[in-house]
Amino acid sequence: MGSIVVDVGGTNLRLGYYGQQGLRDVRRFPVENFLSNPGISSSELYQRFMVQLETALKHYFSTYPNAPLGVSFPGPIDSKGKVVQAPTLWGDLLKNVDLTHDLRQKFDCRVWILNDISAAVWRYAEPPIQDFCLITISSGVGNKVFRQGEILLNEQGMGGEIGHCQVAHGEFALPCDCGGKGHLGGLASGRGTMQLSYLLSEKHKAEFGQSPLSDLPAGPLEKWTTKCFVSALHDNDPFCYMVLTAAQEYLVSAMSHLYHWIGIRKFIFVGGFAVAIGEAYIDNLNRILKENRWLGMSEDDMGSMCALGVLDDDHSLIGMGKYVLIKEEA
Secondary structure: OOEEEEEEOOOEEEEEEEEOOEEEEEEEEEOOOOOOOOOOOHHHHHHHHHHHHHHHHHHHHHHOOOOOEEEEEOOOEOOOOOEEEOHHHHOOOOEEEOHHHHHHHHHOOOEEEEEHHHHHHHHHOOOOOOOEEEEEEOOOEEEEEEEOOEEOOOOOOOOOOHHHOEOOOHHHOOEOOOOOEOEOHHHHOHHHHHHHHHHHHHHOHHHHHOOHHHHOOOOOOOOOOHHHHHHHHHOOOHHHHHHHHHHHHHHHHHHHHHHHHHOOOOEEEEOHHHHHHOHHHHHHHHHHHHOOOOOOOOHHHHOOOEEEOOOOOOHHHHHHHHHHHHHHHO
């Protein structure tokens, strides 16, 4: 039997059905998040999210009756299925939400829930495979380490929130969606890279003046979008490459800790921002890595650790479908 799969992101809500023929019937909606609902209470935000989910799922429950529900979610999930926190979706408004219980009560079906990056890992965790770290670069930055056949997590579901590592201080300690400052996600995610680009445009006025971004009208909340940034990057804009390099240098610092702490030397990158940039994202990252020296790693090793995942945004949906199949057959 297949399963109804849902990928809740900080920006979009995606749904589909995963069965023997793979993933099909995929639909996408802008998600009800704290950015699109400024000033409302935490309870009202949660209610809007649940109403949106219920509306979106009606088609799937009627088309695929008795199918279990698999949900990937953008934040740590503890061993009992509670959402510890979801900064890119709910900011710091909601914490410790028993989403698994609420979904089972509302839809009266079998429910499986994973952190979105944990779900995505199962797309790539097919034997034989070496230990690896999956990193997503999208609205936020997240990761999961797959080691010796399992995902490394503690009872609170922590062990993959690299986006909330402190990597910057002083004027570069830009705000993170979780309420902290100087976190990797606030500097190297899609949103974070835009924040960094705004700061660097002020610090490097001459370089910025030569960028096509300087010709764009400034909006009330943002000076330019990730789409504009990626477009300029694809046109080899030096300023945008300077920004990307600065963001990735923070990322490399966090990756270095993973390697030196537990020996991870394979990194797979997914997520809307990384995928939009494409191979240029990995090429620039590998160039930076070659300029570093990690203990026990040669220059060739340093330049070949990173790879781009499949060029779609179905990682969590497919991985969630594979995970539910494993659980349902157990």
